Amino acid sequence: MKVAIVGAGAAGCFCAIELGRRLPSASIDIFESGRKPLAKVAVTGGGRCNLTNSFEGISSLNEAYPRGDKLMRKVFSTFDYKDTWDWFVNEGVELVLQEDRCVFPASQDAMQIVNLLTLRMKHLGVKVHTGRRIESVKPLLDEYEAVVVTTGGCPGKEGYGMFEGLDLELVPPVPSLFTFNIPSDPVRELMGTVVENVTASLAGTRYKASGPLLITHWGMSGPAILKLSSYAARHLAETGYDATLLVNWAGGNDHDSIKSELLSIAANNPMKMISNYHPEYLPSRLWSYLLSKVKVREEARWAEVGPKGMNRLAEVLANDAYHIKGQSRFKEEFVTCGGVSLNSINNKTLECKKHPGLYFAGEILDVDAITGGFNLQAAWSTGYLAAVSIAQKA
Numbered sequence: 001m002k003v004a005i006v007g008a009g010a011a012g013c014f015c016a017i018e019l020g021r022r023l024p025s026a027s028i029d030i031f032e033s034g035r036k037p038l039a040k041v042a043v044t045g046g047g048r049c050n051l052t053n054s055f056e057g058i059s060s061l062n063e064a065y066p067r068g069d070k071l072m073r074k075v076f077s078t079f080d081y082k083d084t085w086d087w088f089v090n091e092g093v094e095l096v097l098q099e100d101r102c103v104f105p106a107s108q109d110a111m112q113i114v115n116l117l118t119l120r121m122k123h124l125g126v127k128v129h130t131g132r133r134i135e136s137v138k139p140l141l142d143e144y145e146a147v148v149v150t151t152g153g154c155p156g157k158e159g160y161g162m163f164e165g166l167d168l169e170l171v172p173p174v175p176s177l178f179t180f181n182i183p184s185d186p187v188r189e190l191m192g193t194v195v196e197n198v199t200a201s202l203a204g205t206r207y208k209a210s211g212p213l214l215i216t217h218w219g220m221s222g223p224a225i226l227k228l229s230s231y232a233a234r235h236l237a238e239t240g241y242d243a244t245l246l247v248n249w250a251g252g253n254d255h256d257s258i259k260s261e262l263l264s265i266a267a268n269n270p271m272k273m274i275s276n277y278h279p280e281y282l283p284s285r286l287w288s289y290l291l292s293k294v295k296v297r298e299e300a301r302w303a304e305v306g307p308k309g310m311n312r313l314a315e316v317l318a319n320d321a322y323h324i325k326g327q328s329r330f331k332e333e334f335v336t337c338g339g340v341s342l343n344s345i346n347n348k349t350l351e352c353k354k355h356p357g358l359y360f361a362g363e364i365l366d367v368d369a370i371t372g373g374f375n376l377q378a379a380w381s382t383g384y385l386a387a388v389s390i391a392q393k394a
């Protein structure tokens, strides 16, 4: 059997290895436009490779996969994060599970993963053709019995040119996992300030995410913002990245419960200066900024804050509004929302419904995740399933 894989990234190489093991007599060609296979894996997780996640704390898969959760549920029945853990451990890679549930090689070196996968492909006789950009998938379908497209994320529609003549349903690509620009807002003077547990949402939408928030010199970043950018990736693209961000600095508590807390601080500390005594989850600089934002004097004593002042304070802690205008990349770590529509593929096999023998795996599919190892997990799992499906048909 002759198999072509287009793209030697995480999904393509993993697929090639599994296929090589299941069909030792198969001839596997993997075409890579870059000079080396797995170039992106080499820079994942800041060069440490966050290769999966324990999924603890994920109560529903759409929390991790805003696009493609249903497909991933199916795919995980063949190969999930536990299988990923076992796979790498069986290959001799010691893994560590961090407190934040992210999994890394104990070596903290992504090159260990790159070298391992490259070596396994070599041992299995997979032919890796680097510097070979595939411009059109169609001719490959005549030459090979199975073709797996694993070309990864794609910043522009032009990356889909290789599908010409296949009449595929494609979901327009937009970026996911970015930070928010908040131009000319004095909050940026607080750059470097971190609040451990905020809830960030977009006004007038259902999009909401919780976690740490980092104020930067261009706006806001940190896990809560990256997660929100993922959940609202398409919505924000449609608005031209012009939206109102609401920050709840009190971990999602509502106006009334925040007000009760402020009233109890005031009752217990009537003579303390308001700038010196505040809810403990707020850094002092941010508290001072919020006081001036709602026009409560920093030198006032708690007993002097009247009902209107209390209301304004509770409101700014519950729904502090900022005007987002534009987005920025986070350490160049972004993924694509969009790709080959999941309607085009059989979700049990990843085979294209219109073109038997054509498979898709990895980020080229309209599947993407929040940060934390979930994107690579999708690449390993879909790459694996494509290999299983091809081997079963052989």
Ligand SMILES: Cc1cc2nc3c(=O)[nH]c(=O)nc-3n(C[C@H](O)[C@H](O)[C@H](O)COP(=O)(O)OP(=O)(O)OC[C@H]3O[C@@H](n4cnc5c(N)ncnc54)[C@H](O)[C@@H]3O)c2cc1C
Pocket (backbone or CB within 6 Å): 006, 007, 008, 009, 010, 011, 012, 031, 032, 033, 034, 037, 038, 039, 040, 041, 043, 044, 045, 046, 049, 050, 051, 052, 132, 133, 134, 135, 150, 151, 152, 153, 162, 331, 332, 333, 334, 335, 361, 362, 363, 364, 372, 373, 374, 375, 376, 377, 379
């Ligand atoms: C800087 C950065 C850090 C990241 N860190 C993490 C992390 O720690 N954990 C995590 O889970 N996710 C991370 N991600 C996301 C993750 O890397 C991707 O989701 C994952 O690599 C997707 O795998 P893939 O095989 O689908 O695509 P890729 O790994 O992108 O591989 C696709 C390959 O196809 C090749 N290609 C493209 N077009 C063609 C063509 N026409 N012909 C031939 N070859 C082609 C490309 O050159 C590329 O090598 C990170 C992303 C970035 C950008």
